[in-house]
Amino acid sequence: MTVENFPLKDWLIFSFNNIENRSNGKVEDPIHHLRKEAINDFAQMGFPSTRQEEWKYTNIEPMLQYQFRFFESEHQIPIKTVEKFFFQKDIAGRLVFVNGKYSEALSHFQDLPAGVIIKNFEDALHDHPQMISKYFATVNRNGKDTFTALNIAFAKEGLFLHLPHDIIIEKPFHILHITDTPNEPYQAHPRHLVIVGKNSALKFIESHHALSGGTFFHNSFSEIILGANSQLDFYKIQDDDLQSFRIHQTHIYQEQHSVLNSFSVDLGGALVRNNLKVSLDGEGSETNLYGCYLAHGNQLIDNHTAIEHLKPYCHSNELYKGILAGQSHGVFSGTIYVARDAQKTNAFQSNKNLLLSQQAEVNSKPQLKIFADDVKCTHGATIGQLDQEAIFYLQQRGISAEQAQSLLRLAFVQEVIEKIPLDEVRSFVQGLIDQRLKTV
Numbered sequence: 001m002t003v004e005n006f007p008l009k010d011w012l013i014f015s016f017n018n019i020e021n022r023s024n025g026k027v028e029d030p031i032h033h034l035r036k037e038a039i040n041d042f043a044q045m046g047f048p049s050t051r052q053e054e055w056k057y058t059n060i061e062p063m064l065q066y067q068f069r070f071f072e073s074e075h076q077i078p079i080k081t082v083e084k085f086f087f088q089k090d091i092a093g094r095l096v097f098v099n100g101k102y103s104e105a106l107s108h109f110q111d112l113p114a115g116v117i118i119k120n121f122e123d124a125l126h127d128h129p130q131m132i133s134k135y136f137a138t139v140n141r142n143g144k145d146t147f148t149a150l151n152i153a154f155a156k157e158g159l160f161l162h163l164p165h166d167i168i169i170e171k172p173f174h175i176l177h178i179t180d181t182p183n184e185p186y187q188a189h190p191r192h193l194v195i196v197g198k199n200s201a202l203k204f205i206e207s208h209h210a211l212s213g214g215t216f217f218h219n220s221f222s223e224i225i226l227g228a229n230s231q232l233d234f235y236k237i238q239d240d241d242l243q244s245f246r247i248h249q250t251h252i253y254q255e256q257h258s259v260l261n262s263f264s265v266d267l268g269g270a271l272v273r274n275n276l277k278v279s280l281d282g283e284g285s286e287t288n289l290y291g292c293y294l295a296h297g298n299q300l301i302d303n304h305t306a307i308e309h310l311k312p313y314c315h316s317n318e319l320y321k322g323i324l325a326g327q328s329h330g331v332f333s334g335t336i337y338v339a340r341d342a343q344k345t346n347a348f349q350s351n352k353n354l355l356l357s358q359q360a361e362v363n364s365k366p367q368l369k370i371f372a373d374d375v376k377c378t379h380g381a382t383i384g385q386l387d388q389e390a391i392f393y394l395q396q397r398g399i400s401a402e403q404a405q406s407l408l409r410l411a412f413v414q415e416v417i418e419k420i421p422l423d424e425v426r427s428f429v430q431g432l433i434d435q436r437l438k439t440v
Helices: 008-022 032-045 061-065 079-085 121-127 129-135 146-154 388-395 401-417 423-437
Strands: 093-098 101-109 117-120 159-163 173-179 186-188 191-196 201-210 216-226 231-239 244-254 259-266 271-280 286-295 300-309 315-324 329-338 346-355 361-370 376-384
Touching: 008 032, 008 061, 008 146, 032 146, 079 101, 079 173, 093 117, 117 121, 121 129, 121 159, 121 191, 129 191, 146 216, 146 244, 159 201, 173 216, 191 201, 191 231, 216 231, 231 244, 231 423, 244 259, 259 271, 259 300, 259 423, 271 286, 286 300, 286 329, 286 401, 286 423, 300 315, 300 346, 315 329, 315 361, 315 401, 329 346, 329 376, 346 361, 346 401, 361 376, 401 423
Parallel strands: 093 173, 159 191, 173 201, 186 216, 191 216, 201 231, 216 244, 231 259, 244 271, 259 286, 271 300, 286 315, 300 329, 315 346, 329 361, 346 376
Antiparallel strands: 093 101, 117 159
16 A cells, blocks of 8 residues: 555554654654654554544544645745734734644734743743643543544644733733645644643633635644633634534643633534533632534534533533534533532533524533532533524514524524623624524
């Protein structure tokens, strides 16, 4: 079998070995040993299938038909082409990645307080090897999986952000991923490592946008550590083209009295899998997760969330809403875990879905795993269609049937959109959703 005919698994292993050979035995990379372990893990595990419970409803077989390439050099695009994605005007800094590679020309930073570090992950590997070694892959301690292993093996570009103790940055950072693919399918494995010190506060936006309709595989991993009494507002907006395969994993570790506010919006992608895991490992910590997903055509959008309550007096609130049209498929699997010692836990979870066609499908699986007795936990899921009586009521007031349906669809997701506190981000998301709802 020639290299051109390698299946994706063999192609990825071949690609890793090729990178190793080009390095001429240099191992200055502080995570080099972890990379080699990871590619060996991947070789043993291979890709998941629908026979595995965690992937029961998410078939990645279409993705396995490609040989995704790496971009060896930066793909140049004019700044005017991407300015429409600079929706947050007043920022502390912006890191731009084009086809998975960091673009210094498109990135921008303001003066930051002393001790704040923000740079491309590759530069951080060279400039701060001890800090990377201390924090890298420490949040995801339990278990191994295919896409984490691939990310560790190939991680080169991405965000490294370190906020020392007692620093509050009011303006958000923006991490912008742009795809402008040529005819050849490509792959990228961004790694984001964010450390927020004690008594510090940070906002950052991560957005993904496509300039062309090429095929790509984007396998990213975000590792976030929140120190005691810290706060993070995290916004993730994904509006890729319908030829993309995206696996996104976010693992967040919270110490006592820290607060996480997470906002996730998914509109694009042929296959999208989001794994979001939050570990509340300090008394009095709080997590709020809000998600919105819109799918049409043959899209598959899968959200897997897990909230671990490991200490007493913690609070979590989760609300995910989806609208599915055409022959699209949505998946929501949300787990709330309450450890034996996590007394006085308050945890609330809700997943609501609106189906706009007979062919659209959603699988919703909210779960509670409770091992403490003094807790307050609820969960629920709903799947339904537009209320015909509500449509009739609006028509009686001079609104057309089409306008009535559009208003009800927008009202359905508005509960999530209105949670976004940044005005410019909320307006941008509102515009994207308005435009999408007009086409489904």
